[in-house]
Amino acid sequence: MDNDILSFSSLDKTTDPKGVVTSTHIPEDQLAEIVSLRPTNFNDYVGQQDVVDTLKIAIQAAKIRNEPLDHILLHGPPGLGKTTVSHIIANEMGKELTITSGPTLEKGGDLVGILTHLGEGDILFIDEIHRIPKVVEEFLYPAMEDFAVDFVFDKGIHARSHRYRLKQFVLVGATTRVGLLSAPLRDRFGIFRTLDFYSVKDLVVIIKRSALLLHTPISDRGAVELARRSRGTPRVANRILKRVRDYSQVKSNGEVTQSTVRAALCLEGIDTLGLTSLDRNYLKTIIDFYKGGPVGIEAIAATLQEETDTLVDVVEPFLLKIGLVLRTSSGRKASEKAYHHLKIIVKDPDKQNSDGQKY
Numbered sequence: 427m428d429n430d431i432l433s434f435s436s437l438d439k440t441t442d443p444k445g446v447v448t449s450t451h452i453p454e455d456q457l458a459e460i461v462s463l464r465p466t467n468f469n470d471y472v473g474q475q476d477v478v479d480t481l482k483i484a485i486q487a488a489k490i491r492n493e494p495l496d497h498i499l500l501h502g503p504p505g506l507g508k509t510t511v512s513h514i515i516a517n518e519m520g521k522e523l524t525i526t527s528g529p530t531l532e533k534g535g536d537l538v539g540i541l542t543h544l545g546e547g548d549i550l551f552i553d554e555i556h557r558i559p560k561v562v563e564e565f566l567y568p569a570m571e572d573f574a575v576d577f578v579f580d581k582g583i584h585a586r587s588h589r590y591r592l593k594q595f596v597l598v599g600a601t602t603r604v605g606l607l608s609a610p611l612r613d614r615f616g617i618f619r620t621l622d623f624y625s626v627k628d629l630v631v632i633i634k635r636s637a638l639l640l641h642t643p644i645s646d647r648g649a650v651e652l653a654r655r656s657r658g659t660p661r662v663a664n665r666i667l668k669r670v671r672d673y674s675q676v677k678s679n680g681e682v683t684q685s686t687v688r689a690a691l692c693l694e695g696i697d698t699l700g701l702t703s704l705d706r707n708y709l710k711t712i713i714d715f716y717k718g719g720p721v722g723i724e725a726i727a728a729t730l731q732e733e734t735d736t737l738v739d740v741v742e743p744f745l746l747k748i749g750l751v752l753r754t755s756s757g758r759k760a761s762e763k764a765y766h767h768l769k770i771i772v773k774d775p776d777k778q779n780s781d782g783q784k785y
Contacts (some may be wrong), residue, residue, distance in 0.1 A: 473628040496616025503743040505661030508600035528557035555599035623658030647684040720757030
């Protein structure tokens with residue numbers, strides 16, 4: 427029985443580095459430093475040249491006038507660097523950055539508490555800003571336009587309003603679905619830029635930089651192979667780089683090569699186009715269950731037992747980008763390219779079987 431009981435004293439710094447369980451406290455400077463792959467300035471930021479040029483000019487002009495930036499809205503699929511851009515803006519302006527997200531701001535008081543603590547020119551980054559509740563969004567209008575929030579005390583004939591002045595802050599909003607933003611909120615942003623998928627060339631630069639920070643040797647062919655399977659997304663590139671690094675250290679000599687990339691990603695279920703099992707199941711559902719489409723996204727989500735938002739925000743953008751899926755007014759359709767990639771024979775819809783039905 428004694429052998430089955432975990433002794434607290436037997437836990438070492440590997441399982442309990444901060445001394446939460448053990449009586450011995452390990453100093454912070456002895457802990458392994460967490461390596462951040464996020465660039466901190468525009469000189470290290472790769473890709474999105476139009477966005478970078480626009481923001482550089484806006485930042486330089488704001489510094490010349492000694493004024494805060496206009497509010498900024500960044501739109502694009504997940505993982506393209508919207509949060510990273512907000513960090514860089516704060517660093518370039520020399521201001522504090524506060525990060526939150528739309529779903530966490532459930533009440534107006536949540537937002538007001540954040541706004542009242544912002545300093546002059548500080549950056550407030552709201553991720554998934556399209557998911558802010560309407561009642562909270564109402565507080566943003568005067569805050570963005572007049573840098574003030576209005577409080578209403580009491581009710582009925584005793585109700586009175588008080589306006590609280592805020593410091594001039596900069597709101598950076600990020601959204602994957604800009605169409606869900608209300609027009610009043612969208613129109614209050616002075617700078618609106620869209621982040622697009624990265625080219626293989628840019629992803630190779632990002633992967634080599636990340637490999638250098640991770641002290642992982644990588645060949646040119648290995649970086650290119652990894653970039654081709656990264657779905658045009660830096661976040662995906664960095665994630666699968668770490669998985670390939672693990673595979674190379676265990677199965678090879680530690681160097682990431684083209685062969686180790688192929689072997690590791692085969693194990694991960696990532697194919698030559700960077701599609702995961704969820705992507706392939708999405709395409710197969712359209713082809714097998716709905717005869718290639720068109721079919722509504724809700725029907726696909728129900729068949730896959732996945733959330734609709736997951737398919738719309740995570741799966742579909744890249745499939746639409748590379749032409750495997752077509753979005754029509756009547757629903758989603760699998761393209762001929764999707765049939766070829768999945769090695770499914772394209773059946774001629776004009777031919778009919780003996781029962782007079784198309785096949």
